[in-house]
Amino acid sequence: MKRIYFDNNATTPIHPEVFDAMLPYLKDEFGNPSSIHWAGRNTRKVIDEAREKVARLLNCDVGEIIFTSCGSEGDNLAIKGLVESKRDKGNHIITTKVEHPAVLTTCKYLAKTGFDVTFLDVDNQGMLDLDQLKKAITPKTILITIMFANNETGVIFPIEEIGRIAKEHNITFHTDAVQGVGKVPIDVKKLNIDLLTLSGHKLYAPKGVGAIYVKRGVRLVPLIHGGHQERNRRGGTENTAGIVALGKACEIAHRDMEQEIKHLTALRDRLEKGLMGKIPHARLNGHPKNRIPNTANISFEFAEGESILLNLDMKGIAASSGSACTSGTLEPSHVLVAMGVSMEASHSSVRFSLGRGNTVEDVDYVLEVLPPIVEKMRSMSPLYSAATGGAANISFTESGSCSH
Amino acid sequence: MKRIYFDNNATTPIHPEVFDAMLPYLKDEFGNPSSIHWAGRNTRKVIDEAREKVARLLNCDVGEIIFTSCGSEGDNLAIKGLVESKRDKGNHIITTKVEHPAVLTTCKYLAKTGFDVTFLDVDNQGMLDLDQLKKAITPKTILITIMFANNETGVIFPIEEIGRIAKEHNITFHTDAVQGVGKVPIDVKKLNIDLLTLSGHKLYAPKGVGAIYVKRGVRLVPLIHGGHQERNRRGGTENTAGIVALGKACEIAHRDMEQEIKHLTALRDRLEKGLMGKIPHARLNGHPKNRIPNTANISFEFAEGESILLNLDMKGIAASSGSACTSGTLEPSHVLVAMGVSMEASHSSVRFSLGRGNTVEDVDYVLEVLPPIVEKMRSMSPLYSAATGGAANISFTESGSCSH
């Protein structure tokens, strides 16, 4: 069966060059990087080299990179580590309603432990209102944490402007750039970013490794206390293979970025236009222009997302609805809800997130396969017959909350 | 050149069976375990299977295992997560002076943020005094965290008794069992353990994965807030390959344990007796009997540890002095210092930690190679000529502190 992977925002396959680069560190070069003997000696060097490669992609210094185990750890370290180190300066945090759970849950937790958190709205295209941000700033604001690009819609936030505003007010600025790094150019100096999170498995490195950029001078209380690794900022024996892989992935991202942006934008636009043209009642979620090049989030109203995905899967096509991380719940996407998308339309959304391996044929196959699937699901839908039969709504017995 | 690896307490090579088990998840089975499509669907199942294997090794339920990224994360999650959830019940923590930095630094950090921490002494064989433990308990004690086996000396603590004492006093008991799991049988139910940390790369799984056991009913505040992974107790996309590897490693440890204990004990004893017999002024650090089977820590007085290691390395033998994690410092081992070993003898210590691949030939090679090395280093040592020349001490200009 054909296998087409359109779920690269959930996780990416490992790039073959990355796999080759990491393999020796799963085999003979297994030593502890802190060891002085043959098994470990070399690994210290390759970790430093990987750090350089990550730094080069972000345009920062090697000493400003801390390796972590994933994006979520990075977000927690950046946010908790920063607010704890600045607790005497204030207790106010600004973030948005559309952050990834790694940021959102962390901020909600902090809100229960003595911090004030402002959750900014977004408009119906998922965009931020900078005036709202400025108004939210108080003398007690110590951290602004706003994502670089949204994982569900791909919408890119005005990071440079946010960086400038934060700097003017002497507030630390963290950005969860898990969906941005590797996909679009990011220059932390130019964008005035103080803290940035990235995750390996979103840019063709394996799961189990990530990194944060910490601008020189920004102090963090460690999340994982322990040995002297990462200059005392993150304990734990280094995951050499993962770190080498992340370095290689960043090197490749840097090398191939321009070409990949063209490649993905072309495919994504072809997919999007094709679907919108072929399927009635399809609407784009998110800003049409201001997006990372690989993501299309579309609601096929009157057809439910999961059932579309299951049908796509039966045809070998992997896509997702909402964020993969929240698929343990039935609640509609908090991102789409924050954008004012109706409950039904939220539940009708499908996210296509393309990757380096995808081709025009992949896109055309989806364009061929998806319309009849949506048609089939709609023919089974009581909402669709009600809507097309003229009645705008049907009445039904509500069955309590869906969180449990 | 011969390559003999005697540094398994620092990190182990990946077991070939483990490598084979994890490989598919670095290749085709790369999906996000939260995804419903072909790329991810299978990975949810294999993670659950890995969880079962870890649980079986420890004799607990699958629901009591949380996967982490390393031992240090596990220690931080167990300790910080527990004391935060029990903060209203008290603020006193009991630990020992000989814990790994992942526990020690965490406890020192907590001591600066409102917690009282008692650091228990050990005797000159590295053993704990249970009466001292009992006396340290106060009505405010909420956590006892004491390691299962010491990474430097291999000394095993009286975990069952500690578990009983903790239970009697209704105090949560955490044990850092990073050096115990896989080497000796551990039954968390029988030992009355509430929280236990393990790390993959100490039992032939790769670096970048670990787990903690959390007894049903014990509540932890997450260290990494985020998605619904690990039942909301640890956010972050699961490191499927690492988790599968850890499961396999636990399965193998369970299967081969009896035989490996015999194998390692025989080799270790041969090494130890041989060295003590052939090299004068060699003394064992740690209890002669009460130890994990793979570890021998010996001070070769008047010869410095690192210089011995460098010489061993030139002969292809990998060993270590102190803990690999602290090799970023020049301070003597905090473990040996706590045992009352002199500064000079601490700096003369070498740790041999054996593993499954080692043979009698390996041991005999070390027995052949090491005595002349020690002899050479001693012949260069001003301490040795002073000592053997009859003068017990030499006088010298002290050069400040060595921590920096």
Next chain:
Amino acid sequence: MYSEKVMDHFSNPRNVGEIENPDGVGTVGNPACGDIMKLSIKIEGDVIKDVKFKTFGCGAAIATSSMVTELVKGKHLDEAEEISNNTVADALGGLPPVKMHCSNLAADALHAAIEDYKKKHTK
């Protein structure tokens, strides 16, 4: 995630549609959960002669809808009323825990349809 039986009912759902001039109709669900089911029944002599469903929802919602129509077709109303959401889940070989609470409402839709029928016919 889903058992084979669930996937079978999902991909080849039985009795999809709406009965013209039904004797009873039940519609349940919650748009927040993304599951809405509409079940219509035809009754002859207290026996369910025909039953059809339309469902907007996930795999579990569609499969349970399909399964409940199979379970009740030809059954006496008294028997049909005994059928619970758990009966349906069991008949499908189980559902993922997260789906038990919300997407497993087909029996509720059935009971609503029967109630609707009774309301109309006991005047």
Next chain:
Amino acid sequence: MYSEKVMDHFSNPRNVGEIENPDGVGTVGNPACGDIMKLSIKIEGDVIKDVKFKTFGCGAAIATSSMVTELVKGKHLDEAEEISNNTVADALGGLPPVKMHCSNLAADALHAAIEDYKKKHTK
């Protein structure tokens, strides 16, 4: 960790030993750091004719001891006094940062030996 030059001086240290009837002896170090160096010198006409060391210490400590003896042999005392710990580290092609502070004391030992010589010979 160590450069080739460091490893060379570590594995083949020059001028190991103790001079019999030395003109000056310097012993420096800190047992807490695990490095103790003893340097003895033979002086003729303000020139270092011979120099030997004994060191208990890590690779850096032994290599710097060896290197300093090479650097000063045959040198005038005034020149020898100019040699600093950094000179020694540089001559070895650098040392790991963690080793710079503590294990790089050979020049200190040299200066202590010269001082010892001067103390004895300026009465």
